[in-house]
Amino acid sequence: MDDKARDHGPEKPQEGASSAGALVALVQALLRDLRPSQGQAVDISLASRLEQDLGVDSLARTELTARIERTFHLRLPLDRVSQAETVGDLLAAIEHARPRDTGVRYRAPTAQPLPPAQAPGDAQTLVETLEWHVARHPDRLHLTALEDDRTEIGALTYGELAERARGVAAGLIARDVAPGDRVAIMLPTGLEFFAVFFGILYTGAAPVPIYPPLRLAQIEDHLRRQAGILRNAGARILVTMPEGLALAALLRAQVETLESVESVATLQSKTDVAPSGVRDASQTALIQYTSGSTGDPKGVVLTHANLLANVRAMGEAINASSSDVFVSWLPLYHDMGLIGAWLGSLYFAAPLYVMSPVSFLTRPANWLWAIHRFRATLSAAPNFGFELCVNKIDAASLEGLDLASLRMVANGAEPVSVYTLRRFIEKFGRYGFRPEAMAPVYGLAENAVGLAFPPPGRAPVIDRVDREALTLKGLAQRARANDARAMEFVASGQPLPRHEIRIVDANGRELAERREGRLEFRGPSATAGYFRNEAKTRELIHNGWLDSGDRAYMANGDIFITGRIKDIIIRAGRHLYPQEIEEAVGLIPGIRKGCVAVFGTLDPRSATERVVVVAETAETDPAAREKLVARAHQVVSEVSGALADEIALVPPRSAPKTSSGKIRRSAAKALYEQGSLGAPGQAVWRQLARLALAGLGPQWRRVLASIWSLAYAVWWWTAVALGYSAAWLGVMTLPGLRRRWAFVRKVAGATLAALRVPVKVEGLEYIPERNAALVFNHASYADVILLTTFLPGEPVYVAKKELAGQVFAGPFLRRLGVQFVERFDVAASVADVEALLAAAREGRNLVFFPEGTFTRRAGLTGFYLGAFKTAAEAHLDIVPGALRGTRSMLRGGQWFPRWSALGLKIGPPLHAGGADFTCVVRLRDEARRFVLEHCGEPDLDQLVKPKV
Structure with missing residues (x-):
């Protein structure tokens, strides 16, 4: 329907007509337009279902919304419109609507320019990027969430985003989320999504964004698709909106690894946490599932290095800076909205204005008016978004619109239509939109998001090629000017800086210009493969080049995409x-x-x-x-x-x-x-019942796993209790330190064997018989079992003084020669230092835990200097050792042990070379570097004040 036809639609209900009658008449008129040849009117009531009974889908709903607003002079609440199942639901939305504004006063630009800001060029991770901005301008506006073009839901500065994210991270850590875990996000567009995403990154885990259901009627297909993704990801926690908790419980029944379903409210904590692993660029920062994922999900693994490389390359290609303003309606579970719009804006300190996709789909003009209001310079949409604007926005609602601020709007994520480009440029050229602002781009999740961009300020390049030459010979030969059957393709630009593209034939040989073939690429943004899908990864990567799955040709340096290989x-x-x-x-x-x-x-x-x-x-x-x-x-x-x-x-x-x-x-x-194909959908209750039945298998396996875990925990405590009892009796009765330690070592070894866990020990030959200080990370009470089993001789454990006063532990530890110090600060007491030096002079090795204590959170904290100062003064070599797996076996603050493989790796001795401060710091740093490399946990000390 064109603008002129739309402008002559009904403007208001006849006097005396009820709202219900007028609404039914509007729906009747819409159905007549949808089915022009249908003779008789469809019988419609308030109970008629929009989709199942009347065939009103999302596009028709957009048209119906526009007609209702024009007729009743109202602005409908978008949430009610999007969730409306029946005509009666639309009537309720009308009753809750506010009057429609007249004139264009509200549409005057309101954005205030921000002062210039730099981008963190040396940042290696997303967490470091955010913290870089927080350290320099915590009060700078980062993003604003919009309900529509005029209603702001809320805003976040860089400091507020970090504060909220840390609160979420504390909640995740309290639920034992550890680095390397996967946490799924099923949240609509809103401030909560951004806090949860960075909260997951602060824990060192990997976010897995998945999209929330739009309507209950789609619940079965939606949850089945998401269950496959969550199973492949091995997600431990799903974060969703409070309204989705009940539905998410059904999803949990399908996924054995899913331990809990949370909302932001249940996670949020006031406890502050330090970012984890902020300098580990190779850490997974995102698992992006390709939109077609179903029974064989393909989760693209993207590291911090991949994401930052892509953001920087795209920014360089379009000359992005903090003076830009980005307006987006793109979904945050999709790479174009998540990486291109949000993370790009975050990196370059450009303010982002983001609205829900529902807001755009229900009222496409919201996007354009938001661009106008906030004077956006950048935006993006897939081709169908531009098509909606052309088809569903009437001229009356565009009065006063000014799109002249746009310098680039990317058109990507799906094939770009020449037909759509021309119509959009023609229609919105009257409102200040310049052809040079339209930027057809090419990208794919396997390269984060972007791969090829046109140069800024260039109008779309359209190539007309001879149909016969291309379809029969694979040759993109220019067509004659009068060739009516010519095929048209849009240039998607040139490869991003530091990225490469080539076109190859079926044998992998690179083709010349204007020869169609398979598009391959490589570069710093390229994924290393799909998560837990080795077969698909092997299909993806060949000799360092990645297969895009697209056919294309190159001409004059530009990429022209001709289609998906599997679809041709x-x-x-x-x-x-x-x-x-x-x-x-x-x-x-x-x-x-x-x-x-x-x-x-x-x-x-x-x-x-x-x-x-x-x-x-x-x-x-x-x-x-x-x-x-x-x-x-x-x-x-x-x-x-x-x-x-x-x-x-x-x-x-x-x-x-x-x-x-x-x-x-x-x-x-x-x-x-x-x-x-085309089979009618089933009732919601049938879908939910089938989902519940499908979850019985995973639920039963979860119950069996819980029973096994409980049985193991009982056995674990039984073995440890018996072992400790035996060790206590032996130590309290046996004469001589050497006999006591020999007995305790045998008991510890027997206990470890009874726990039935694999143990890998390396480097014991580096431990001298005497005159050494052994330093280990401290992760759990289980550390002592592992160390006692394998450390030779009669080591001197350095323990906190509180243990000396315990009824059973105190005498037991004293009989083994344990030295007690004030809170592990070895150098705090002269008497403590003298006692340790005396033990060293006796030839015994000292055993330190220089972190001071352990927590439930995985990660290596800072080392106190006291242990190294004491060792240097006693002329002792430092022998570093790394413990693995003990925290997983028994976390701090928890008394439920779990089966876990254990490891102990000892490094070569470090020689003091002196007792001055510089030598002591060097010893600490070298020892900690070895432990960090081999303990298998992230560095928690990057942004924390060093311990002294």
């Missing part, structure tokens, strides 16, 4: 491009644009591919459907030069799509071959 249909030696056919069929009146899937399916009789076109339509009249099929056959022939074997007309919402709105051709093909 080969018919009689000719390549057919599904997206081209889909776009053309989608323009047929009566066919739902953006809801056409074209794929090839093998004909078992002829062993050739049949061309199948699946097209959604709300048309039910048989004669009208026959005309649509005939017209579709004609269009396919005109566009591709080939005939379709079958045109399948299906009801609305039948063609499967990804979370970002792209057609899932492989899923459509599978449904077609199963004969279930």
Whole structure:
């Protein structure tokens, strides 16, 4: 429907007509427009379901929302509109709406420019990036969440984001989230998402964003898809909105690793935490699941180095700076919104204004007016977003709009349509939009997000190529000017700085310009592979180059994408491009644009591919459907030069799509071959019941695992209690230190053997018989069992003084020659130092835990200097040792042991060379460096004051 037709729609209900009657009339009018050949009106009541009964999908809902707002002069609440299941729900939304503003006063630009700021060029991780900004301008505005173009939900400065993230991190740590764990985020666009994402990073874990369900009617497909992702990720915790906790419980039943489902409210803690592993650029910072993930999820593993390399390269390509302003409606579970919009803005200190995708889909003009209001210089959207703006925004609602501030709006994430580009530029050129601002780009999750960008300030480059030469020979030969059958492709720009692209043939040989082939790439943003999917990783990477899965050609340095390899249909030696056919069929009146899937399916009789076109339509009249099929056959022939074997007309919402709105051709093909394409959806209660039944298996396995864990914990404490009792009796009765230690060592070894855990010990030969100070990380009470089993001789443990006063432990430890000091600060007491020096003079090795204490949180904290000062003064060599696995076995503050493999690695001795302060610091740093390298835990001391 064009602008002129829309402007002549109904403006207000007739006097005396009820709101309900007027609403029903609007829905009737919409259905007539959707099904022009349907003779009789559909019987509509307030109980009529919009999708199941009336076929009103998301696009039709957008049109209906616009008509309701014009007719009733209201602005509908977006949350009620998006969640509306029935006509009655829309009526309730009308009753809660506010009056529609008149004029354009509210649309005056309101953004205030911020002072210039630098980007953290030396930052190695996202956490370090945020902390860099916090240290320099904590009160600088970072992002603002919008309900629509005029209503702000809230805002965050850099300091506020860090504070909220640390609170979330404390809650996660209290639930034993450790570095390397995966935590899923299923939150809508809002301030909570950003705090949770960085809260996960502060713990050293990896965020796994997944999208929340839009409506309850879609719950089964949604949860089944997410369950596959969560199982593959091995997610331990899912963070979702409070309203989603009940539904998420169903999801937990499907995933054995999922220990709890939380909301931000249940996680938030006032406890401050230090960032973990902030300088480990190789640490996983994000697992981004590709939007088509179902039974075989592909989680793209991206490190901090990958993400920062991509953000920096994109920023360099577009000359990004803190003077930019980014407005985005892109979903945060998608790489374009998460990395391109948010993390890019965070890095360059450019303010970000972000709204929900629902706000855009319900009222597309919100995006454009937000650009106008905040004078955005940057934005982005997939092709269908531009298409919505062209088709669903009437001229009346654009009065006063000014898009002249935009210097670049990226068009990517799906094939870029020449048809859409031209119409958007033409329509919005009247409102200040310059052709040079339209930037077709190319990227993929396997390269973080961006791979190729056009130079700033260049209008889209469109290449017209000869159809026969491309489809038969793979040659992108320029078409004649008057060639009506020429194919058109849009240039996606050149490779980002420090990234490479090449086009290769089936044998991996690089092709010349204008030769179509497989696009491969490499660079610092490229993933090392898919999470827990070695087979797909092997398919992805070949000799250091990554396979994009796309066909393309290069011309004059630009990349031209021609289609997905798996989607291209080969018919009689000719390549057919599904997206081209889909776009053309989608323009047929009566066919739902953006809801056409074209794929090839093998004909078992002829062993050739049949061309199948699946097209959604709300048309039910048989004669009208026959005309649509005939017209579709004609269009396919005109566009591709080939005939379709079958045109399948299906009801609305039948063609499967990804979370970002792209057609899932492989899923459509599978449904077609199963004969279930277009089958009616089932009632919500049936979906929930089936989900509950599907969860019985994982739940039973979880119960068995819990029983096994409980049984092991009982056995663990039994073994330890018996071992300690035996050791206590032996130590209290045996004469001589050597006999006591020999006995205790045997008991500790027997206890460790009874616990049935694998133990790997390396480097015991580095421990001298005497005159050494052994320093270890301190992770758990289980450390003592491991060390006592393997340390030779009669070592002197240095323990906190509180233990000396305990009834059973005090005498026991004294009989073993343990030395007690004030809170591990060895140098705090002259008497303590003298006692340790006396033990050293006797030839016994001293055993220190220079961290001072241990916590439940995984990670190596700072080392106190006292132990090293004492060792240096006694002329003792320092022997560093790293303990692994003991914290997992028995965490601090917990009394429930778990099975865990253990390790002990001893390093070469470090010679003091003197007792001055410089030598002592050197000893500490060298010892700590060895322990950090081999303990398997992150560094918690990067942003914490050193212990002295």
